[in-house]
Amino acid sequence: SFDVSRPWLQRKLAREKRAVLRAVDDVSFAIPRGTTLSLVGESGCGKSTVARLSVGLYPPSGGEIRFEGQPLSAARAQPALRRRMNMIFQDPYASLNPRWRVRDIVAEPIRAFGLLRTRADIAARVGQLLMQVGLSPADGEKFPHEFSGGQRQRISIARALSSEPEFLVCDEPTSALDVSVQAQILNLMRDLQARLGLTYLFISHNLAVVRHVSDRLGVMYLGRIVEIGPVEAIFRTPHHPYTRMLLDAIPDLEMAGRARIPVGGEVPSPIDPPSGCPFHPRCPLANARCREEKPGHTRVQAPEGPVLAACHAVEEGRAQP
Numbered sequence: 001s002f003d004v005s006r007p008w009l010q011r012k013l014a015r016e017k018r019a020v021l022r023a024v025d026d027v028s029f030a031i032p033r034g035t036t037l038s039l040v041g042e043s044g045c046g047k048s049t050v051a052r053l054s055v056g057l058y059p060p061s062g063g064e065i066r067f068e069g070q071p072l073s074a075a076r077a078q079p080a081l082r083r084r085m086n087m088i089f090q091d092p093y094a095s096l097n098p099r100w101r102v103r104d105i106v107a108e109p110i111r112a113f114g115l116l117r118t119r120a121d122i123a124a125r126v127g128q129l130l131m132q133v134g135l136s137p138a139d140g141e142k143f144p145h146e147f148s149g150g151q152r153q154r155i156s157i158a159r160a161l162s163s164e165p166e167f168l169v170c171d172e173p174t175s176a177l178d179v180s181v182q183a184q185i186l187n188l189m190r191d192l193q194a195r196l197g198l199t200y201l202f203i204s205h206n207l208a209v210v211r212h213v214s215d216r217l218g219v220m221y222l223g224r225i226v227e228i229g230p231v232e233a234i235f236r237t238p239h240h241p242y243t244r245m246l247l248d249a250i251p252d253l254e255m256a257g258r259a260r261i262p263v264g265g266e267v268p269s270p271i272d273p274p275s276g277c278p279f280h281p282r283c284p285l286a287n288a289r290c291r292e293e294k295p296g297h298t299r300v301q302a303p304e305g306p307v308l309a310a311c312h313a314v315e316e317g318r319a320q321p
């Protein structure tokens with residue numbers, strides 16, 4: 001038994017409750033080799049948790065994550081598997097060690113995984129990686145503070161590529177950058193994907209950005225994927241009311257004749273999520289069933305492939321105007 005009147009214990013219990021309730025739930029997807037899946041949603045929806053789970057930064061408390069058929073838990077014990085996946089973070093200012101020269105930042109994974117032994121080989125590889133991301137080998141002698149935000153993100157990408165990964169998780173890689181620089185980094189990432197056959201899990205809160213880099217799109221709300229399918233199918237005909245609300249918030253987006261769902265309400269606290277469908281307090285299509293019963297995923301066939309939407313209105317055929 002616990003004496004919950006003690007403040008430190010109340011804080012501990014609140015932390016533990018938050019940790020459980022903020023965890024992602026019922027999230028299932030596969031990313032075919034050489035393609036990009038993007039996950040979007042508002043802050044606190046669980047997309048960054050999925051990003052970190054996907055590269056094994058921490059283990060899931062339930063379920064399983066597989067990389068080419070092998071459980072990701074094996075990657076922690078197998079450097080050969082671990083080096084095949086890497087992560088690019090949102091903030092290139094915080095993710096680069098300010099006291100290291102760029103050449104050492106980029107070389108660190110090469111040394112850590114023992115990919116090359118001699119100084120000359122490592123220096124040549126670092127020069128090659130810097131050129132691959134649009135920098136020059138001479139930039140390797142400089143420190144991170146000597147570069148702009150976009151150039152620092154290029155350094156982060158060179159470092160991420162230095163372990164020769166096949167799978168990259170990109171957690172909001174352009175959201176700290178100016179709009180014009182964002183486009184350059186997105187183009188670079190698409191170019192690298194085409195040249196190196198990379199597979200991306202792309203995390204963003206910006207639907208307009210993900211449209212240009214994704215093959216498939218997953219929309220997250222309060223720790224759950226509420227809609228997932230081919231990106232163009234979702235942009236053309238979003239099924240879940242939350243996806244429609246997010247798309248309607250993009251200025252100048254072609255509405256294809258459908259009614260606009262007004263943006264409204266705040267994301268509820270994940271500590272005490274709503275009953276039934278967690279989106280019901282904000283949803284204009286909510287009814288009594290929505291308030292009581294959590295919806296399963298309904299499959300809708302689009303020309304580009306199947307779309308899954310977790311919504312009673314989709315299942316009942318009353319989601320589209």
Ligand code: SF4
Nearest residue numbers: 277280283290311312
């Ligand atoms: Fe709205 Fe109901 Fe669909 Fe939830 S299940 S999104 S409340 S219509």
